[in-house]
Amino acid sequence: MIGEHSSKQYDNELEAIRSKVLLMGGIVETQFLDAMTCFRIGNSERADRVMREDDAVNQLEVSLDDACSHLIVRRQPAANDLRTIMATIKVITDLERIGDEATKIARVAKALHGRGAVTVNHYEMVRGIANNTSDMLHDALDAFARNDGKQALQLIAQDAVIDHEFRSIMRNLITFMMEDPRTISAALDTLWVAKAIERIGDHAKNIAEYVIYVVEGKDIRHTKTTAPVLEDEPEQAK
Amino acid sequence: MIGEHSSKQYDNELEAIRSKVLLMGGIVETQFLDAMTCFRIGNSERADRVMREDDAVNQLEVSLDDACSHLIVRRQPAANDLRTIMATIKVITDLERIGDEATKIARVAKALHGRGAVTVNHYEMVRGIANNTSDMLHDALDAFARNDGKQALQLIAQDAVIDHEFRSIMRNLITFMMEDPRTISAALDTLWVAKAIERIGDHAKNIAEYVIYVVEGKDIRHTKTTAPVLEDEPEQAK
Secondary structure, eight states: OHHHHHHHHHHHHHHHHHHHHHHHHHHHHHHHHHHHHHHOOOOOHHHHHHHHHHHHHHHHHHHHHHHHHHHHHOOOOOOOHHHHHHHHHHHHHHHHHHHHHHHHHHHHHHHHHTTTTOHHHHHHHHHHHHHHHHHHHHHHHHHHHOOHHHHHHHHHHHHHHHHHHHHHHHHHHHHHHHHGGGHHHHEEEHHHHHHHHHHHHHHHHHHHHHHHHHHHSOOTSSSGGGGGGGSOOOOOOO | HHHHHHHHHHHHHHHHHHHHHHHHHHHHHHHHHHHHHHHHHOHHHHHHHHHHHHHHHHHHHHHHOOOOHHHHHHHHOOHHHHHHHHHHHHHHHHHHHHHHHHHHHHHHHHHEEEEEOHHHHHEEEEEEHHHHHHHHHHHHHHHHHHHHHHHHHHHHHHHHHHHHHHHHHHHHHHHHHHHHHHHHHHHHHHHHHHHHHHHHHHHHHHHHHHHHHHSSOOOTTGGGGGOOOOGGGOOOOO
């Protein structure tokens, strides 16, 4: 009975950590959406909010890492349970990096609008990749919440689509820059925004891989499943 | 006596893991140097070697994560010892990402030389940041090997210098592109190389932070020490 009690305690504590991770996920999702709105319509207050939220995200990272360590020391989990905690620790790192990328987008957007340099076209160029990445992030958090390995597996292929979109945006921007060198500076800002979005897609893919690690019990990082054909193309300007 | 024996066993196993992490560190250091040589003189065989080594690095990541989990389950470490393992798990992630960035540089370099587009100037533009980052990575691994918190602390300031160098390179490249739009494509390739180097600097900083976490027992991520003044500037094209 003591063992059962202790295991129930463990489950409760783990669930509390997982809830907080999902809270953190919700914050970075909102950061990303706000940052994109900022890039679209220019709203420096909203950009400031994205940057402020980043402090909350950073603090959550530190306190959640700490909670995971405490859980391990106090409850001494078996291999199976430890796998969940390990994956959670990795997910936390990815969420924090997503917050960083959203903050970068907000900074670029604020600076760009501050200079009055934005045209609607720049937002239009990244609208598709932003929507796809936002969906992917949402689904990855959903798969994490529900421990849904099947959904997670579908997401991994999605990342190749986002990488492909990124390269296509880069080619378009190069064309613009060549046609009118005065647009180079603003085009590069758009390129950094696209790059940050593409990174958010990478992190969402990582989260999906950790969900699979927990559910299936196998580490699929760096296997064929995780290295779609498109990823092998060099990241370069043509 | 049994406790002592078990603790010695634990120490031995932890030391074995740390040695392997340092081996992994040595590989990614070499990858980075080889990738830069490739960018400088163009050597597609060497670029291929960097990409091949990436498989070895990826396999090391998976097997080291696994070894850390096993160590925790078998030895059930106390809070203090767990801190070292946790930091090691995070360092492994950063090393794997450094390998990824070096691989990106090798790919860009190979493609660039394949098109015969490289001029010496492009390498000269990133020579400084590459040397500084290479030193920083070497010192971070050294601090990790010797658990040297003091050396690690010095490295954190170094990252701000690298970020500053990156922004200066970006401004120079924008000038080149504006003066001669035909250079845009090659200039962007150089920009990606500079960006990858700057990221390697970020990862070296992360490693330094984990060394401090182990030695000092406190988490200095997201504190003033880790956020030097320069880092707050928006990453944007002026």
